[in-house]
Amino acid sequence: MGTDKTSVNNQLDAAYQRVWGAIVSHKLLPGTRLKEDDLCDTFDISRGNVRKLLQQLAHHHLVTLIPNSGAFVARPSREEALEVFKTRRLVELEMVRELARKCSAQDRQMLEKHVHREHEAHSSGDKSLRIRLSGEFHLLIGALAERPVLYQFLHEIISRASLIVALYQRSHSANGRSAGDRACSEHHDLIDAIAAHRVEQAVAVMEQHLQELENQLDLDPPLEQHVDLRKVFA
Template sequence: MNENIKRRTAKRDEESIYDQILGAIFERKLLPGTRLKEEELCEVFGVGRGSVRKVLQRLAHENLVETIPNSGSFIAKPTIKESKEVFQARLLIETELVRELALVFSPEKRQALEDHVAREQMAHDTGNHNQRIRLSGEYHLLIGKLADKPVLTEFLREIISRTSLIIALYERTKSNSGDVPTPPCRDHRQLIEILENGEAEKAVTLMRDHLLDIQSMLNLDPPTEKPVDLRSIFTS
């Protein structure tokens, strides 16, 4: 096989592996701390170790994978501090993207967003929770794409993937959360109406509230140390 063809084939394989691992992170099938064994990935994807290592290096560069010498590669486990910074970055980037989109909104762009929300709703209605999480993240990326801001959108892609890890680690359970979940797709639908009206600042406010609402469903407060009653532990 021609060397150029070999290189192109390897590149396509690497992109495919990267997309599939990223999708598994989006859908929370790969949870924080999961080990990614090189030999197993080679077997699963039918590629050589070199291609797998390139993908793992790329994911490590994006802070989605942590490589530990003599131990291997693991899905990253963001700290509380890192998690708060991720949401801070999302606020900065996404409020700017939605403001830009409001200035260039069109019927075609409305249709693209509506089609995507319809897929989100279908995933919810069929009980496909993981797919709905992935589609929700992709909705935010679609905003960047429609705003024609490829650089900011690429930054956002990494941040949203890290958000999936953060949610997997810190999402409050129903028993310890007093928050009422937001109806699926409500904010996404409402944002479309605001964008169509050209209300840029109102769109910014909704996006900010939407992201803060997501963050409020996470337990990002450091655990408080409680006094230990040794008597009750050892005499019970």
């Protein structure tokens, strides 16, 4: 019985990652409808498990569930995107300030190990993994800062922000550098300032980093309503 439950959970995790990957690669654009029957056939899972999958995607703000209409890839508005990044700044600047005051050698090692994984994902061209790891880097700063209430807020915000970045981030910043190159470089700068306990510098680097992420967003992308999910996940 336990093995069957584990197998189902593994199937749902795999399906979740494939949907996330399709969103990041823009195979599924904002507003695309996700039909239950197509998802059943595509992932070879029951309708009940498809609904669990959609609930999980909705919980992480990747999908919007509309009663009597269905499930659609989330379509964050310009206003929502700007509000998310405004809230990120309020929470993350406080978190980085706290960590910069007390960062240990072990904390630095954990941050550097994580950024190394980001570099590997970027070098391999795995955009989906790179965006996920970038969000997790910010969560790691929050965890190491040991501010549990703020961390709960941050976890919610990062989930929304990662979707916004996946949907709307331009591939290159204004100076021609790739978004992945710039993010990894700025994360290294953050680690250096945090580990040296240069509190105000760390806060300034984080603020500039978040502003650059926001500047990379193109909030007027094309929208797709109808796609063949079997072809998307073939």
